[in-house]
Amino acid sequence: MSETNRIWRLRKRPVGDISDDVLSLEEETIPEPAEGECLFQLNYLSLDPTNRIWMSDMDQYMPPVAIDDPMRGVVCGTVIKSRSPAYNEGDIVSGIGIWADYQIGSPETVNLLGDIGSVPVIDAFGTLAVIGPAAYFGLLDITDPQADETVVVSAAAGAVGSIVGQIAKIKGCRVVGIAGTDEKCQWITKELGFDVAINYKTENMPEALKRACPDGIDVYFDNVGGDILDACLKHMNLNGRISTCGLISQYNAIEEVSGPKNYSMILMQRLKVQGFIIGDYVDRYPEAIAAVSKWMAEGKIKVRQDVVDGLENALETVKKLYTGENKGKLMIRVKDV
């Protein structure tokens, strides 16, 4: 165990793209757990689109990170000191923590990763801890897709989107994925079995969407908001469902964001639009984890991870989410386990 601790602290709220002065990496002392807490060492730090929300003071689903506080993140680590019956030394925990080598956990923030069988910790954390349940509940609970329905997914080569599309295929749907590079489009059609992919950066979205969805859209799984949401709204079928998982297109916006111009389709086509945050489903995680890990074992769900080594690279790496540079689940690896 090292003598010093590295912690990323939020120094200012980002305006537009995340800049280098938004966070600073500090060397500090390692904290001591109080009664009921543990100290754990970071193994993996998940980088997620929602990080940009937490940095900002926009309306959000948790309090934003306060200026000068440690940056919040989804973490996986190994318990090295425990003052709680919930943890033993050597336990692997995951949950909400901070961007730091050493940090305090309590049952309100981190839990045992649990029985992951022969799955490597990095895969269990990367896919099963958050992303898999988000795809599972966000698609199945909110939109209840039926066989032969058309499901459109944005950020389709992203961590959540790629799993959403594969679950929709398992359910017998026609699946159209929207992504931002030809490489991503090929990956989701050739490797993951999506029926059609649309490159929103090179194709005319409204036309491509119309061609890809000759029978209209029954379900749209929204990771991005903005123009892509608007284009999808235009083609929604009667009683269509939209699951709102993310609105990444607007997180870095400087000007006020205007809403979808085709909002009136909610009325005309009697749509249901529903937002969710994966934390709401925490009590039902075992159901999702069991299903997704079974599908992974059967080869019906494939994942890819974009792993960058070194906590010192976290700030530079998180930016990739907003440029679409990452390929699959983006993570920082501090120390394999």
Added chain:
Amino acid sequence: MSETNRIWRLRKRPVGDISDDVLSLEEETIPEPAEGECLFQLNYLSLDPTNRIWMSDMDQYMPPVAIDDPMRGVVCGTVIKSRSPAYNEGDIVSGIGIWADYQIGSPETVNLLGDIGSVPVIDAFGTLAVIGPAAYFGLLDITDPQADETVVVSAAAGAVGSIVGQIAKIKGCRVVGIAGTDEKCQWITKELGFDVAINYKTENMPEALKRACPDGIDVYFDNVGGDILDACLKHMNLNGRISTCGLISQYNAIEEVSGPKNYSMILMQRLKVQGFIIGDYVDRYPEAIAAVSKWMAEGKIKVRQDVVDGLENALETVKKLYTGENKGKLMIRVKDV
């Protein structure tokens, strides 16, 4: 029975406000019912915000009225000739018809008004045929309001909104109504029992809404869209529900309408936004009619109607809906029954 028939025909699509050259009133011959149809004489013509949608070629939930076709409307009439076992001469029917003294009905378009007990036909048609079921299902089915929750209703002195607020009071909710004149605000609080009224034309909406809803908004029943929707989105509570019944603020828009700026609240607060058209619930009308007529008989639901005599006044009168001039359910009376 007169020898000639008066029919309003759509001559052009309105641009902005409805102008006098959008419809023309023609004298034509009275049609003959074919096998399976009836001929009925118009008693009452309901004027509804959706009329403006049908005149336009915007995306909508039914085909728009074709240029030179008779204007579509919700009608109540008396059968004067029947070639269908579904109707006898003298039956009172209601449903979707046209703006004309005499017209053809079939079981796909009009049905018997049914057993209305001692309720006058004009009240049964005005309140129970469409408006009551819209308020009933749009509030209860879509938002499932619970006692002590805060329910906000826009166009709260309108035909649907005034009933929505009263049903919410029956369910034990705190009810805030938004209307456009002090007279309307007084009517909904003093006569109908709403807890608070906001005059959106004279008050600062965001501030007034914040004051009126100190515990946030659990349910918003949206009749208007636009800035009022945006202001409500801003104050929605976790797991709030929005029932989209109408978007009257944008029906007369000439420029492209921008969507709600606070759309991201759907994600942050995990809202459910759902649109409906009352025709979707036609199979369940008896449930709503039974409930609403019982509440009316008990004095728990009060209604007011804004009745204008003469089919020739239909065009001038329908404009009142978009200026907010009407007080309660707007109807044209051609011939009492």
